Amino acid sequence: MKQAVVYRSAFVAVALTLGAGAASAQGNAALDGIAKYREMLQDGNPAELFEMKGEELWKQKRGPKNASLEQCDLGKGPGVIKGAFVELPRYFKDTGRVQDLETRLITCMETLQGFKGEDIAKTPFGKGEKANLVAITTYVATASKGMRFNLPQATDQEKTMYEVGKRLFFQRGGPHDFACSSCHGVDGGRIRLQDLPNLTKNPGDGIGFAAWPAYRVSNSQMWSMQHRLNDCYRQQRFPEPKFGSDATIALGVYMGVNSKGAESIVPAIKR
Amino acid sequence: MKKTMTYAVLPLVAVVLAACSASPAGNDYDKAAAAVVASSFQPKGIVSLDNLKQDEANRLCSAADVAGKPLDEKTTKAIEAAELKTVKMPSDGKFLGDWKAGEKIAQSGRGLTWSDDAKTVNGGNCYNCHQISKEEISFGNLGPSLYNYGKTRGVTDPNSPAAKAIVEYTWGKLWNARAYNACSQMPRAGHKGILSENNIKDVMALLLDPASPVNK
Numbered sequence: 031m032k033q034a035v036v037y038r039s040a041f042v043a044v045a046l047t048l049g050a051g052a053a054s055a056q057g058n059a060a061l062d063g064i065a066k067y068r069e070m071l072q073d074g075n076p077a078e079l080f081e082m083k084g085e086e087l088w089k090q091k092r093g094p095k096n097a098s099l100e101q102c103d104l105g106k107g108p109g110v111i112k113g114a115f116v117e118l119p120r121y122f123k124d125t126g127r128v129q130d131l132e133t134r135l136i137t138c139m140e141t142l143q144g145f146k147g148e149d150i151a152k153t154p155f156g157k158g159e160k161a162n163l164v165a166i167t168t169y170v171a172t173a174s175k176g177m178r179f180n181l182p183q184a185t186d187q188e189k190t191m192y193e194v195g196k197r198l199f200f201q202r203g204g205p206h207d208f209a210c211s212s213c214h215g216v217d218g219g220r221i222r223l224q225d226l227p228n229l230t231k232n233p234g235d236g237i238g239f240a241a242w243p244a245y246r247v248s249n250s251q252m253w254s255m256q257h258r259l260n261d262c263y264r265q266q267r268f269p270e271p272k273f274g275s276d277a278t279i280a281l282g283v284y285m286g287v288n289s290k291g292a293e294s295i296v297p298a299i300k301r
Numbered sequence: 302m303k304k305t306m307t308y309a310v311l312p313l314v315a316v317v318l319a320a321c322s323a324s325p326a327g328n329d330y331d332k333a334a335a336a337v338v339a340s341s342f343q344p345k346g347i348v349s350l351d352n353l354k355q356d357e358a359n360r361l362c363s364a365a366d367v368a369g370k371p372l373d374e375k376t377t378k379a380i381e382a383a384e385l386k387t388v389k390m391p392s393d394g395k396f397l398g399d400w401k402a403g404e405k406i407a408q409s410g411r412g413l414t415w416s417d418d419a420k421t422v423n424g425g426n427c428y429n430c431h432q433i434s435k436e437e438i439s440f441g442n443l444g445p446s447l448y449n450y451g452k453t454r455g456v457t458d459p460n461s462p463a464a465k466a467i468v469e470y471t472w473g474k475l476w477n478a479r480a481y482n483a484c485s486q487m488p489r490a491g492h493k494g495i496l497s498e499n500n501i502k503d504v505m506a507l508l509l510d511p512a513s514p515v516n517k
Binding site for chain 2: 190193194196197198200201202203204205206207208209211212213215216218219220221222223264265267268269270271272275276277278280
């Protein structure tokens with residue numbers, strides 16, 4: 031908690047710098063300031079606290095069955111976490127579903143620990159077992175830090191999810207006719223001063239899909255890809271995607287396959 | 302209003318039928334996507350599942366994006382003609398309001414999300430994508446710069462006959478951008494009820510009033 035205070039005061043200092051730089055043309059100073067601030071936080075990324083909490087939760091005996099998650103199969107065999115994240119979402123025979131890391135972890139929390147997956151999915155972001163899930167997600171994902179995305183596309187289910195994700199990505203709707211592609215379909219795009227990754231292809235190492243889960247400085251929260259997609263859809267003026275729904279998985283497959291070769295920098299840090 | 306829409310859709314139906322030669326695999330994926338959409342969303346706050354429904358223009362433009370090739374000319378023209386019919390000119394014949402109020406609308410990106418309520422005043426989202434006045438350095442780049450919009454188009458008196466064409470075009474563009482560019486990414490602010498007639502008058506003034514900072 032103490033650490034969080036330090037980060038906030040650092041933020042104030044940078045905010046002042048931003049204010050001073052505001053007169054320059056097109057805010058280059060502002061952008062530099064943000065980059066500098068992010069760099070500063072890399073030395074002590076608060077996401078590490080979530081990673082540590084996630085490691086504890088992974089190893090701790092919990093739930094009605096009083097078991098740990100250490101035998102959870104994330105696609106590379108029971109208990110293997112290194113490299114699992116950069117191959118997700120993928121198809122799992124036992125559930126008959128394509129799953130991302132978060133929905134797969136819920137499966138393990140159900141089968142190994144006896145939790146009710148539906149209850150976890152319905153819990154609001156940042157609360158109870160949903161917060162625990164994000165911490166575990168951060169821990170497992172971080173075990174693949176520096177590795178490159180390489181999602182399998184061997185099964186029909188995975189191929190179908192890619193094609194479904196592509197259609198969702200370009201689906202215009204709502205009062206504003208927004209689709210994911212409205213903001214993330216071109217190179218070099220910006221909303222206000224915020225750079226937007228082009229998610230129709232590999233946008234580069236640690237960018238776009240390869241930048242989550244991430245710690246968000248603006249609201250001091252750790253966000254998973256599920257949370258990120260949820261907020262994208264909010265801004266699109268779409269109704270809410272259910273947690274772990276096939277729409278969110280399909281978009282994960284689309285972005286993940288497009289990001290083939292991109293280095294995961296998880297846990298990332300965002301404005 | 303409703304009648305206009307019904308007639309406007311007719312030419313599109315013919316175009317859609319003609320375009321129905323996609324590969325069977327593509328159709329299967331379309332069906333799979335529709336099923337996923339149907340099962341994946343829930344209403345929240347002021348946003349209902351109705352927001353998922355696509356009109357013909359959105360359906361056609363989305364499909365073209367998925368296919369990775371632009372719509373053919375005939376379909377493009379049909380969409381633009383149908384969208385143009387939705388444009389409602391100002392009821393009192395006055396096109397320009399107050400540029401200061403227009404600046405506020407251009408700055409705001411609020412409204413119509415599930416975290417807004419029914420009382421939230423909708424913004425125009427303009428600066429999210431466009432440079433507009435020179436004073437605001439935090440602007441997006443998905444749309445073209447609108448700095449000096451009226452000036453570069455030679456508008457010295459928006460009420461003059463010389464300015465009529467550009468004034469009417471700008472009104473139409475704000476009301477329904479896709480009347481002029483079938484698959485434009487710009488929201489159809491008037492047509493979809495995001496901005497009111499008075500709101501659009503104010504944004505018009507921001508762009509075209511010689512006194513607006515945009516034209517300084």
